[in-house]
Amino acid sequence: MNIMMTNRRLALLGLSVATSAMLLGSCGTIQSMSNTQKGAATGAVAGGALGALIGNKAGNTAVGALAGAAIGGVAGGLIGRKMDKQAAEIERTVAGAEVIKADEGIIVKFDSGILFDFDKTDLKPAAQDNIAKLVESMNNNPDTDILVIGHTDNKGTDNYNQGLSERRARSVKSYAVSQGLAGRRVKTEGRSFHEPIADNDTDAGRAQNRRVEIVIVANDKMIEEAKNQAGT
Known part of the structure; x- marks a missing residue:
């Protein structure tokens, strides 16, 4: 089942890259689509490798957002080091979070x-304490864009679960903004039960599929600074 889900995820990644690039490109910190388009082109190449690296830990939309934002090269390596530091900070300070x-x-x-x-x-x-701690980290690293993705299991109708996944993603954003996170940095999306990471035929699998993923990527300012530092 895991192999089948991974193969399906990689097959759908191209669509996810385009969708997520548009979502992140609409953030207030992004002034044009040029960097997003370049990132999507790079991400289409890197997407397979990212999908293999992440495996069944996250859904297509999250993987696509990462791939679509990637620029690669020396500048991408500089961004990666900044992300490593923030990931370590989140792991230290946010209880109950899995950091990918x-x-x-x-993610x-x-x-x-x-x-x-x-x-x-x-x-x-x-959970409010967890999100407040996450906001502290995101405010310590302000040059990023954020996508909050809600997911459900397959109990109930698709229409109901779509609404529930959207409302939960918006709830996370709303509380984060109330704690001082700039709303223009954050977009939300609900994916209902369409991106399972485990078997929806078991209680344990459904529990894994009921989740919220928060994707953090570099914004235009961080990308430009990384390119300047890399001399590109």
């Missing part, structure tokens, strides 16, 4: 049960 580091970006993943009660969209008190 991949080249020039980071921070929370099981929905850590964030929300069953069928609810209000963050639990402990």
